[in-house]
Amino acid sequence: MIELIEVTKRFGRETAVDAISLRIERGELCALVGTSGCGKSTTLRMINRLIEHSEGEVHLEGRQVREFDEQVLRRRIGYVIQSTGLFPHWTVARNIGLVPRLLKWPRAKVEARVEELMTLLGLPQEQFAGKYPHQLSGGQAQRVGVARALAADPDILLMDEPFGALDPITRESLQLELRDLQSRLHKTIVFVTHDMDEALALADRLVVMRAGRIVQQGTPLELLRDPVDDFVASLLGGNDRGLKETTLLRVGERMQPLSPRLLPQARVHRDATLRQALAVMFREHADRLAVVDDDEMAVGELSLRRLVGARRDE
Amino acid sequence: MHRDVSTPNRVLLALTLVAVAAWLLLPLASLAPNRIVPGTPLHAHEAFGWAGALAALTGLFGLAALAWRPSARRLWLALALAMLLLMGLPAWLALAAALTIDPSQPQARMGLGAAFWLLLFCLALMVIELRSRLALGAVAGWLLGALVLAAWWLATPWLEPLALWREYQGRSDQFAGAVVDHLLLVGGAVGASLVLGTGIALAMRRHTGVERIGFTVLNFLQTIPSLALFGLLLAPLAWLSANVGWVHALGIRGIGWAPAFLALLGYSLLPMVRNTFVALSGVDPGVLESARGMGMSRGQVFWQVRLPLALPVVLEGVRITTVQAIGLTAVAALIGAGGLGTFIFQGLGQAAMDLVLLGALPILAMALAADSLLGALTRRLDPRLASGASA
Incomplete structure (x- = not known):
């Protein structure tokens, strides 16, 4: 469970995130949506302390994230970013095994885990284990990114526009896979995106942000049927809202x-x-x-x- | 590859044409009765007669024929033929010397003419062209180069009258020493600038103030003419040597290796610092962010991610610096630092061009060798290029 209480982040005089409170339950996929610069990525990064919050409290399983050692905290949280961030000088297998090795798992256990994850994400071991990231397609690279984030079996997964750079067909198939994966693994996932269709398709709960504040949160259907203001309504597609609702039922x-x-x-x-x-x-x-x-x-x-x-x- | 069978290889044909023209029209060598008198040009047809000179073109015409309708097998034959011609090049000089130099004139010497240089140039380019056509790797390239050098070395007993060889024989002890001095100076300056440059680059990354001042100073150093820098170091080093005991004990004087080393270090720092700085700053921020996000410590991010990814560009800096230092060290001979430059300046002083060549040719060879060795190392370390080459 993740809980943000009155969390604020300032960069110099700029306030990026303004006193937001948010509770993400265990096993929930929560999507942070909003236009660029609304503070959704900043919010995400304050959870694994890639960005330190200025005020308020960020709790993880009932403990403040500040109480954790930075590295210990991050090794417990999976992290996936748009550019994949795979190490170009490491093979796929080595990339996936990164966090287990940081946690000093025995070698045989790391290898077994890497194999398991490659199977889970549809990357045949014999075909992909020895490849380098530049030899992969965008979709394959992001699968490796997800496998790497899941390697040490973290309870929490942070995903920052993970499918934003992919073509529409690959994006859709990866969204379906993520949904399928989530129905089996029940991770707590915080998912940042500006693609409303993606958020509607994946999220249990949507959190709409604007200018560093939370404008509305709720299930996709609640938001589609009852947007609090014109901003949320237009973000959800204006008159297309009805059509979007038909995809959820x-x-x-x-x-x-x-x-x-x-x-x-x-x-x-x-x-x-x-x-x-x-x-x-x-x-x-x-x-x-x-x-x-x-x-x-x-x-x-x-x-x-x-x-x-x-x-x-x- | 099918296309290659039908169309002539224009590069080989053009090079053959140039080589044939050079052989017929330009002097192959020059002859002089002794070291002091300027030589008279000697054409191939003067040495071997027109019949002999034309007969000697058989090999080149063979190359042209193979290049006209190239197939993989013909290209291999062409490579063998071009290598034979390249390896046999000194034989023509030996033959010309035997035919034209009177044995009663032990002081007579033979210089290298324009035709010789052009033939060498064209044949070397042909071998390079064929190597890339046949997709031979770097190792094969070095093997071919070694083969040529070995063949020339074997030919030396018959090249007694060659001025370059005479100059070498008169100084064979000095020559080995000069090569060692040259390499020590270059190696020392490049090694020290790598260590110092990496330190400076790291400091620059930490503080932007250091970055501004650092690049200003290094750019300024680079603009001082090398000779002037050697001169400027003379006085302060002489003073230090005379007044500070341990400086004197280290063997540091106003002239000699110390000012040369310091000046070389100064010139080497800019390319080294610039490349290292750019290399370390140029690592993909997404990769660094995910490294931190995965829970790597600062040290782990630096040693396992930033440094390995920067290394190809750092090595590129080492390559540029090394090639530059090999050339600059020649000038260091002027202040008594030794090295191959000694021969160049002696030769210039005595108007003995062959002595200049004795210094210049090894410098050229060293620069080429350093360039290709470090280039190959850089390619090996870059995963993108390395895996492409092995595929």
Whole structure:
């Protein structure tokens, strides 16, 4: 658990972060979002003390981060940055094993751990272990970056725009992998991004920052449905907010039991997002879809009125 | 590679053309009855007759033929042929000497002519061109160079009348000493400037004030003409030597190795400090941030990340400094520091160009050797280049 209490950071006369309070629960993925220069990266770096806060308290598992030895603290926290920060003169395997070696793990244990992580992140050992970072694609390099951050099995992971430099397709596949990884590992993750779609897709909780202050925080749905002001609303995409909401909801949540009427031809999977269902309707010129399960068996139906959230289907 | 089979290699053809023209039109050597009289030019056709001179071109025409429709096998043949011609170059001088110098004139000597230098130049370029065409590595390059030097060394017994060889024989003891002196001065100055320069660069990184003053002073030092700097050091060192006991005991005098060493050190510091400073400052900040973020201590970041990543650029500084110091040390002979410059200035004084060459050629060879050795080391240390070369 991470807790920030009235934390302020000043650079000279400039106030980068202004008395923010924030609590991030264990196992939660919390995204800090906002425009550039809003203080989100600074906030992140005050947690592992790459930047020392000027006022207030930063707590980690109930202890102030200032009480920890800097290096001990950082070795307990995974850290991933946009430029990957991989050491160009070290092989992939050596890069991943960095923190375990700093922690003086026995060699066999380090090697076993490196192998485990490379498998976990889909980097075949025999193909990648001996490569140097410049021989990797952007996506592969960032996978190595994530593997390195996870090496000593930290409870907390700090990620500073980790997928910001990747092309859209690679970015999306890495986002899916991170979500998949998180559903298995349950780390406490603080994730900085200015890509709102990325934040909506990944985060359990969004924290919107502006000019060093927290403007609003809550689950993605709470923010989409109820932005506190025009700034948050426009950050979330203005009128596109509704469409973004459809990507967060599943067909299964809105479907109705099968009616005695004729089953529609067009079909959609129960776990598809409402956005995908909307796309099928648009493509098939249909206002009613059959909802199917993994075996293509019809388990319900979804009308356009239900999809958009009208209470009664008339 | 398919393209190479169909189109002629223009580089080889052009070099062959220049070599043929040089052989036919320019003097191969010059002859003088003794050391004092200026020589008269000797063309190839004068030494061997037109028939002989034209027959001697067979090898070059062979090269041109191989270059006309090059395939991998023909390029290998061309490399062998060019190497043979390069290694056999002194044979023409030996033959010319045997044919033209009267045995009753033991003082007669032969100088090297324009045709000889141009042939040497063209053949060496051909070997370099073929080496890169055949994608031979640095080791193969050094092997080829060693082969040529060995062949020339074996030819020396037949080159008695060659003025350069005569000058060497008259000074073979001095020569070895001069080479050692030269290397000691260069090695000492470069080594000391590396240690001192790294220290200064580190201090500059810590304090911006030191950075400004440091570069101003070093830039200023660099602008003083070398001869003037040697002169300026003369008086203070002489005074120190005369008045301070331990300075005298160290062998420091107003002239000799001490002022030369200090001046060389002064000139070496700027490139060394600049490269080391740029190298240490130029390390990717993202890499350094992640190193700190992973929990490395200051020392670990410096020794395991910053220094290894800076090393190729630091070595580049050592390379520049070494090549520069090898050349500058020649001037140090003027203040009695010894080294190969001694021969150059003696030769200039006596108007004996071959003696100048005896000093200049080894300096040239040293500079080339240092350049290629340190260059190869730099490439080895850069992971980006090293892994590319091994792939």
